[in-house]
Every structure is written in structure tokens, then in C-alpha cells.
Amino acid sequence: MKKIITTLLLVVTFFAFSQEKKQNKAIPFSISDRNVTIYTSANNTDLRLTKTDVNVQFTDLKQPLETQLCVFVNPNKTFQTFLGIGGAITDASAEVFAKLSKESQEEFLKAYYSKDKGIGYSIIRTNIHSCDFSSGSYTYVDEGDAALKSFSVLHDMEFRIPLIKSAIATAGGKVAVYASPWSPPAFMKDTKNMLQGGRLLPEFYQSWANYYVKFINSYEKEGVPIWGLTVQNEPMAKQTWESCIYTAEEERDFVKNYLGPTLLKAGLSDIKLTVWDHNRDLLSQRASAILDDPEASKFVWGIGFHWYESWSGGDSMFENVGKVHEMYPDKNLLFTEGCVEKFDYKKLQLWANGERYGESMIRDFNNGTVGWTDWNILLDENGGPNHVGNFCFSPIHGDTKTGALIYTPSYYFIGHFSKFISAKAKRISSVASRSQLQTTSFLNEDGQVVTIVMNKTDEKLKYNLCIGTNSAEVFILPRAIQTLLY
Template structure:
């Protein structure tokens, strides 16, 4: 009988260690980082390997959640006007930064129908009072700015992008108060207003621009006595969609255009989805729900998002607007965007019982943690507000100054890409339309994480480290492990290569 030769214990240990190394090396990753210390989508090739505490992020691609529609920003008249004021080189630089393969590759966008506060003035495509058949309908107001900006973006984008169009208000003559601000749509004009959406889609189609979908109304609760607005109750909006807008688009052969209801802050979403999806008749023409983030500077409202998803699990849940509002942007000062100095409208104007929702908060943190929080709570699209603003945070006819990822000085023909631009790109550039969110586990409660699998099979992990300490963690997929580290106050996108 042949005896088995036993290997020394030390040799067995070395063989096991070698096997682990080989497995670790089989996990091939590309890492880009944006940090307070100065990285801006910088490729990271070397990582700290030792720390007092090493956490773990484990991926489970077999368990999937929502399919992502896209990430991007908005074509506003203000942004388009500013691009027209820049030299040709800087104009193209911004377009490419947002839409080219070398840039953020925005895939989901928004624009306004008629004017918004981020317009130079108030206007409507149907200004003639009593024109119920919309014979004088015209998008002439958009030909000099918004349309050229969209066309330039289309030329720069390899894969294309979808456009959501939103009205802030119907023309005053269709409203109960005959004014740009507030009031409701007169019931006798429900059919005319539905026709307005159809004509808008046709007019843009004639310009070579396909509209992907609509929100029914930007902020139907209204916004005080401020800029353009029009009020709906959930019942009124649903009646308009069910009996007028949906049938009008269907009749005109535009049944594939998406209709998103609500389009305001997350905490108020419950009463809306209860009505929108109450029965088959109400839900028929709704393709999803749109939301904004202005309820709080830092809260994501996961329970509200989960509630909306559970009400309509097969429909879209898209964040259509977000910005650091009520702030004049800081020029050429990257560190400000990482500082706890930004405020929003609620810092000054929220009722006392809501003040706690609006503390000063770091702009980069606000974007990174909100997008990650949305991703992890069933939101499938996330759209920023203005792509470009000036050093004042405008132009805005109401002087409602805000911050954008790209700030320009047209007088000097200068462009400033703020840290918010790079933060947005961490998502939009790497998580592509059709990607599916996948399950993960993280042992470090300070790291904020989300993960997705792209249509090409590559896995993408987003890691945000808001702490002031470097973090070391093992990224694990099946049996393969890669030790990585992330800088203090930084966001990383990790792409696992096939």
C-alpha cells in the first residue's frame, strides 16, 4: 500500500495564501476619485493596504432591483443664454463636458415648456387669448437658445439622451386667476391644455428633437407668490391625465410619450400616488412619478420613496430637479463646495417646525448622499437643475439665485467646473441606462455605497466617504477580493472589468 506523503503545515499555509493572492488579482478594477484634497475624477492606481480597521463591501449581482433610466441635468433658457455669450471654444468645452464620451455622458435631461424662473422673462408658446385650437402655437422663443443647446448636445453624445419636458404654468388666459403665478387651470381649457402638450412634441420633432416624456406640472403645490406656477390637487391632475392628456396623446399617435405625475417634494408623495394609482383607470396613462429634493437639505425620505415604489413597482420613479438653491455660487473656490456653509431656502424661510430639515450643509455631500440614497430606495433616474449659471447664480428673472455644476463669467469668457460637476459625473458617466441596481453589504456604517450592473455586464460601485479619515476596505465579488482605500471626504466610482 502506497503511503501518502504529508506536506508540512507551513507549506500548506503558503499555498493557501498564494491561492488567495491569485483570486484577489483576478478582481480587476478601475477607480476614479473626487476629493476635498483635490482629486477630480482622478484615476487611482495605488491604495493603502493597512489600517486599524479594514471594512468589507460585498457585492451580490444575482439580486437585482430597479433598472436605471439615467442621470443628467436640465436645458434651461438661462443656461442656453449663457452658452450663447461664451466664445465658441468654451461653449463646446461645456457641451462636451456634459455629453461627450470624454465627459459626464448625461443620459437623462429635462427642459421647461413655456418660461420658468430660470428664463430671462415670462413667455408662453400660446400667447393669443382665446386661441383654444392653438392655431398660433409657436416655439419661436426657444429657437435662439434652448433648441441650439439641445442640438449641440445631441451632436456631442454618442449614445443619445432622453428629454423630459415640464410646464411651470399654462398661459395666463387659460387660468382661474389670469396670472403667471398661482391659480388653477380652468376646466373649460383642460382639452386645450392637453392639445398644447401634443403640439409641443410635434414642434420639437420638426426641429429634429424627440421628447421622451412629460411631467404634468412642475410643483403642483405651488411655490408661494414667486415665479410661474399652477396648482393641482392629486384628484385634479389625475382627472386631467386620465380624461384629457392621455387620450389626446394616444389619439395623436403619441402614446409612447411618458407621463410622470406629481413632480414636487418627496415627503408629500403618499397622497399623490394613492390617487394616481388608486385603480386601473387612474393609473392607465401614468408612466411614473416625478419628485424633487427641496423638502430637506439632508434627508432622503426613504420611507416615502419605498411607499411610492410599492404603489407602482413597474412604473418610473424619477428625481427630476435638484440644486443648491437660495445661494450665490462661489467662484473658483473648490473648497467651499466641501464646507458646511451652504444654505437653502429653508434656512431663512421654512416654518419653525421645519427648520430642523434645513441646516447648513456641504454641497458635495448633499449631491453624493442624495443620489446614493435615491438609488438605494428605488429611484431610477436623477436629474440636476441648471447645467450652467453665472457668477450671480442666474440669470433668473425673479432673482432666485442658485448654484449649478458649471459656473461661467461671460464678460471674461471664463468657465469654472465646480466639484458638483465631478460629483454628478461619478454617476452619469459610469452607470448607464439599462443598468440594474444590485445588492451589496457594507460593514462600515460611515461609508455610503450603492452598486449596479451595466448592460455590458460590468459592475459599478459608488462609495462616498464623508468622514475626515481615510478608509480601507476589501471589495469582494464571489471569491475574489481587492483591497482598496478612499481618501477622506471623497467619492469614488469603482468599475469591475469583465
């Protein structure tokens, strides 16, 4: 009897295991009964995220020729999980927003945070007290208050917190909000100045770590849930505005000995902590110094980066992102800031500004990035306000004289990604056969594929969208970006 029972148990276990293996086995992607819908934005046309083609058919193409331009997509090869795309709600953005009419405010919120009527932003970055895009320098405590007894976010409750809450509501609550400091209060630094760099004094490490906790709790009390933090905005830049220098070792030790344990003790271990938050050039060195230390690494969710390394005259170092992803595949890569610098009203509609976004997003995602955050979501007709004259472009500008919203090419380029790629989508293999085209692709959880293709040439091109031995013939206009859904 015992043998019979044992045998039955083995049979049942084998059957259950077999069924589980069948259920877990990935079903190969099929383009059967799928057609392609195409959205296009193109220079020197009126096309702006415009549906230009529907029901484009797939046909057999067993072997492409060398003479055929192709984009090869393999949905069975999956990579990182998509977090989202968004921008920063700074003091400047909130102050300009407050000057708009109610109608323009409603239009603006939908333009960014509605999936149906806008481009579906799902990430918000914000500043911990002042940054350059504030009307002036300020902190949340009285000067010299290391115990933080005077801590208050009352300043932010006038403009910034209401805008963040409206954005979250417009997005249906599905937004990841993270915050970054530009500088500790002046009394905590060796220079006694929030501007012009300087360093956090060791005797204030704990007080500064407590400051982050106070910020999180205060914002959450006001109805703004905080998803994550970066340790320091641009920790290797001595700027004319709020800035603070950390060497890699200093940032590592602050995370390991102060900020990480303080968040843990405060019951905030679920806060996603991101290090570096600076350009791609030193990304590898900073990641290695911090993540090779197990005690520091355990507190770190990801590595953040910006795109300004080309200030030196060189090219953007996209490959550095991929190298760090290879080195630390268990950590997340997050693009935390980028904008077009040196505002010029005459260049508001410069197409190349949008192309800079398109190329960066394609190449950053292809190198393992999970989320992408633009800088200010809104600035005025002068590229501000900014208390140190560091005026920049944003995807939308609000003309405070006329009340009009000005949509720039950057808004539409970002939208070709953010409107269609859903949270938890998987990036899939997407390869162009020639350098004239750039591409990336994602597989949404509902099974829909999103392929983005960009043409930076001055020629109209025909290419084949190839899935296995099938392809759809597509035309892309000069200087255009397309989103293909199928």
C-alpha cells in the same frame, strides 16, 4: 406509427425546453481574472474624477471580522434597470451658453455629453414655455387663443433648441428629452396670472392638453425628439414665479380624462408620462391617489420627485421613495430636479454642495430610482439669469465677464455615476457594514460592475470590497467619493 411520431415530438419538445432553460439560466457572477480600477474625487486635494488605482487585486476573505470595514456587493441580486443621468436645459442655461466663446462652448458640450471626455449625460429636461430660469415670462400662443392657432416655438429657436440639438449630437443621439410646464397661459387660470400659483380652469383642460401635443410636434419638427412629459412642475407650490396648483385628484382627473387620451389620440402613446414632479414629502399620497385609479394609471409611466422637502428644517425623506417603489413596483421613479439653492459666489467650491448630490444619488438609486436629473446645466456668475431673483448653483457656471467655465464639486460628484453607469445597467446589491460609508452598485450590460463609495467623515478609511468570499483592500480619503470598476 402515430405513437412513434408522438413520442418523437415529446422527446424533441423536452430537449428544446431543456436547452432553453439552460440558456435562460443566469450565470453566477465571478471575479476570476478581474482587477479593480478606482477613480477618486476628494476634498482639499487636486483629485477630481482622477484615476488613482489600477489593477487592485482580489484575494480570499471567507469571513470578514467585526473590526473590518466592508462594502458587500452581490452582483447576482439585481433590481431596477438604469435609464440615465442628466440635467435641465432651461432658457437661462441656453442664454449663458450663447455668451461663451466657441472654444468654451465646445468644451462645455464635451464636459457634459461625451462619455470619453466628459461625464456622459443621457437625459435632458426642458421647460414648456417660461419658468423662473427664463429672462421673462412668455408662452407659445397669443393671449386668449384657446384654439392654439397662434402656437409657435419661435422663441425657443434662438437659444434653447440649438443647445438641445448640440447636446444630443455630442451625446451621439442617445439622449432622453422630457419637458415640464411651470404654468398654463394666464388666460387659462383662475388667477389670470402665470405667477403666484393659481389653478387651471376646467373649461381649458382640453385646450391645455392640446398644448402639450403642439409642443411635442413643434419640437420634433425642429429636430428635437421628445421622450417624455411631466404633468406639472411642483403642483403643490405657490411660487413667486410661474406655478400652478393641482390637488392629487385634479392631477389624476386631468391625466385620466384629458392629457392621457389626448396623447393617445394624437399618436403619442409612446410618450413617457410622469406625475407629481415635486418633493419626496407628499410622494406617497400623490402616487396613491393617481395610481390606485386604473384608468389614470394606464397612462402613467412613472412618478417624478425633487429634493427640496428639507425646506421645513427636517431631513431628506429618502425612505418615501422606497415606500412608493414597494407600493407600485411596475411604475418608474425619476428624480426630476435638484439644485443647491441661494447662490453665493464665495461657495462655488463648497465641497458639501457636491456631497449633497452624492448622498442623494446613492440613496435615491438604492430606493428604486431609474434616472436622475439635475436642474440647470449652466448658469452665469450670479446664479442666473432668473426673472424673479431665485438665483441658484449649477454644476458648471459660465463667467460671462471672463468667458471662463467654473466647474464645481457637484459636477464631479455627478460624474462619478453618469460617466460609468451605462443605459440598461441593473442596480445590484451593495451594502456597507458601517455608517461611515455610503454605497450603491450597478452591473453594466457588458458585465462590468460599477461600485460608488462615499466617505463623508474626516478620516482616511480602509475597507474591503467584498464579492462572495473574495475581497479587494481599498483606501478612501477623507470627504471623498470613489468609483470602482471591475
